Amino acid sequence: MQIIAALQGLVTAEPLDIEPTAAELDAIEQEMPLIRAEVELLDSQIMTIDRPANELDTRRVRRARNRVLAARxxxxxxxxxxxxxGVA
Structure with missing residues (x-):
């Protein structure tokens, strides 16, 4: 019987207690309107998956897409x- 051993030392993952930095939280806060708009678009698209889209659904998806574009x-x-x- 041949013994198989690892040639490299164990690689340990970083601890899971890492909190986001203040800069990362600020970036998330700045992107929050876009995130909300994308979630709303996804919700409106999910509603039309299992049934044919009627006029109201079509308008809802179109408005959600416009909100995503405006947020972007x-x-x-x-x-x-x-x-x-800051100079425009």
Whole structure:
């Protein structure tokens, strides 16, 4: 019988007690309107999966898509303003 041994030392994962930094929490807070809009879009799309979409469903999905686009635009504009020093 041949003994098989690991050639490398054990690799341990980092502890699970790592909390997000203040910068990460700020980034999440800034992206929250986009996250909410994307969740709303997903909810409206899920509602139409198992049945044919009627006019109300179509409008709901379209409005949710528009909210996602507006939130992305606002987030991009905010990030661009921060990079240029706030000068528009």
């Amino acid at each position: 635009r606002d987030l991009t504009n905010r990030a661009g303003a921060e990079q240029t020093g």
